[in-house]
Amino acid sequence: MKQENKLDEILKQALSPDEKPNDWLNQNILRRVKENKKMTKRTKHRIPAAAMVAALTLCLGSATVFAAWKYLTPDEVAEVFEDKGLMKAFQSEGAITMNESQVCGDFKITLLGMVSGKNLSQNVSETNGSIEIDGEMTLEDDKTYIVTAIERVNASENAGDGNWDEAGALDLTVSPLVKGLTPWEFNIYTMEGGCMTVVENDIEYRITECDNIEMFADKGVYLSVTDGVPSADAYQYDEATGEITRNESYEGVNALFNLPIDVSKADAKAAEQFLKEMEEKRNSNDAGEEQDMEEEGLAAELFEEMENWTLEELNSRAEYMEDLTQVLIPDEDGNITAKSFEIEEEGMKVGEVTISPSFYFEGKQPGESVTTEIIGDEGRYYIANYTMNEDGTFTLRIYRYSVKES
Amino acid sequence: MNKEQLEQCIDAYGTDIYAFCSRITCNRQEADDLYQDTFLKAVELGEKIDDTNNPKSYLVSIAMRIWKNKKRKFAWRNRIAESMTLVEETIREEDINHSEVMCSPEEQILDWELKAQVRQAVEKLDEKYRMSVYLYYTMEFSIEQIAEIMKLPKGTVKSRLHKARKLLKQELEVVLNETGK
Structure with missing residues (x-):
């Protein structure tokens, strides 16, 4: 097996470091360290647990406030990402523009708009709808895009984009949920989800992408914003009615909006097929993962054993x-x-x-x-x-x- | 860590850390971000970084943690698609800049293509294998160091590298045969 050595040699050659950070990048680190000194000090300063709980319990529950228009509009957000296709989609008649806010813990979350359809995003159409994920070519076609704005309630101390990242807004998960489907089993992670974020004037704008959710319009569709995966701690699921509600005692972010999708867009057949495929995929993933783990476990065990032989x-x-x-x-x-x-x-x-x-x-x-x-x-x-x-x-x-x- | 120490740290390990960031992100913009975030995080953590505590593996651990967290927040598919295109461009551009002057244009093209093929094959590997490959071949860490960075038993690291090599051998069979001629 001379190929073994040849492979080693080729891997070393091909993977050896040949990229260098440019001076600007290094200067930028030094500049940001200087600018963020204030931030560094604050992150080291621990907020007393009692104060933290008090802050988190400020979540306003079902109180929904309507925000004044101070945000970028959905098409402007798409423009920031230089996605002309999506920008046009948000300007089209099919787009739903919203302006609904909820305050949860330290965050004010505003739902700005949504649009659904085939190959709306410019990036997708540029690649003819075909993109590579994990080495496999996948058709990227029928999607829903939801725009949200997330800002800190007390933003005065949190100026600066880097600081905003550190503040943890990006740790929030924006996910559609469907009435009748358990939030922890059916969410953005099972709907081929993705997101893109940008911070402008201390407001994090996020475009969340997932499979087209209009097919579930007759069931009722929500949008959740929570820290981590939508969980049974953050949301209550009524097995009998399929209703999803916020858990009022949850000490974290668990916003929940109703998405006003036109019921006529529902497609029961497509929804059924989608759920069937999702279930199949989940079962095959579980089986594959188990097998992988088992194989790896055995090999690792054997290596460990051999390694320790006297x-x-x-x-x-x-x-x-x-x-x-x-x-x-x-x-x-x-x-x-x-x-x-x-x-x-x-x-x-x-x-x-x-x-x-x-x-x-x-x-x-x-x-x-x-x-x-x-x-x-x-x-x-x-x-x-x-x-x-x-x-x-x-x-x-x-x-x-x-x-x-x- | 003060400004001077940070500068020294960047001088000493910047190139290696940047290479690692480039490999795992497959995208120049992401690599730039991760590279900056890694040093910023190191400063924030305030740990003293000197030769006694293996700064390279410490910084790599930070980069890995940040990248994993970022990935956990699920990727924007289109950006991934875009990344794939960028990778090819990046590889070519950089390899042109760093290629051996002695090579003929035909040889250079072959060399770039070979590197691009190898890198793409590695990128296709499952995360757990890919990471071990980068730590071993790009960062030149020993099995022991990788085990420490990844918080895994040495045997598991070996097993992952072994499996990765096996998968790569299959994937690059044609390339391996051709280069042997």
């Missing part, structure tokens, strides 16, 4: 490849270098390796040994083991371990 255990459990033994003398820096060797049966060439015994043998006595490398394929492994000798030299021994033989 010389005696190696001699009794694995096959000693005596011809490959090397006695190594430390160089002036104390390092030892094993010469390149071949494992003929595998056609595998192992390159020259230098190791630092002071690192591997820290606290060990002459006569003791350590395994530094295990290579090979499933079922057959080659173990490189070094022993510290009384005379200051080190012996490298290679063992072959075949799982079937054990």
Whole structure:
């Protein structure tokens, strides 16, 4: 397997650092550190727990206030992201413009608008609706885009974009929820969700994208804004009616809006198909993940076990490849270098390796040994083991371990 | 950490940390952001950074944490799509700037293409494998150091690297055969 070494070489070449941060970037870090000194001090200053609880319980519950127009409009937000397609969609008749705010804890959240349709976003249409996710080409077509504005209630001390990030607004999750579907099972994460945020004048504007939710219009659609995944702590779900409500005693952000979608846009058939596919996907993901974890667990367990075998255990459990033994003398820096060797049966060439015994043998006595490398394929492994000798030299021994033989 | 210490830290580890940020984000803009955020976070945490506490792995741990948090906040799909295009452009542009002068234009193109193919193959790997590959091949950390950074047993790191190599060998089979000619 000479390819093993070739692969190593190619990976090293292709992945070695060849990008450098430009001076501007470094200067920017120094500038931001200087500017943010105030912020750094504040983040270190802990708010007493009692004060924190008092602040969080300020959540106004169902009290909904209507904001004065001081925000960017949805199309202006899309313009900030240079998405002309989405900008036009928000200017079209099909878009819903809203101006509804809720104050929750430290945040005032305003729902500004939404629009749904096929290939609305400029970025998508530029790639012909086809984008690559996790190495697979996926059709990006029928989507809903929701624009929200999030600002701190007491924003005076929180000026500055970097500071806003640190303040935690980006930790909030904006997610549509559907009446009759449990929020923790059906939310933005299961609806191919995504979001893009920008901070302008201390207001975080966010465009949230997900699969088109208009198909659920007849059921009733909400928009939740919460810290983390919509949970049973933040929201109550009535099994009988499917109604979702805010948990008034939740000590965090749990805003909930009703999305005014035209009921005539509902598509029961599409909704049923969507839920079916979602369920199938979830089941297959679970199975795949379990298998992966199991495989990885077994391999990791085996590596861990082999790695900890003593010389005696190696001699009794694995096959000693005596011809490959090397006695190594430390160089002036104390390092030892094993010469390149071949494992003929595998056609595998192992390159020259230098190791630092002071690192591997820290606290060990002459006569003791350590395994530094295990290579090979499933079922057959080659173990490189070094022993510290009384005379200051080190012996490298290679063992072959075949799982079937054990 | 004062300004002078920060400058020293950037001088000593900036290039490595930036390379790591570029690899894991696959996007220049994201890499710039992550790079800045990493140093800003390090300053905020206020830990003393010097040779005794392995600053490189400390900074890499911070970068990984920030990136994971950011990713957890789910990605904007279109930006991911855009990133993919940018990556190719970035690779080409940078490889042109840093390529060996001795190569013929044909060889240079082959070299860029090879690197681009390898990088794309690595980008396709599952996060857990990809991260191990970057820490090992880009940052040149030892298995022990990676285990410490990722808070995993050494055996798991080895297993991940082994699996990653295996997947990459399959993915790059043609490339490996061609370069062997």
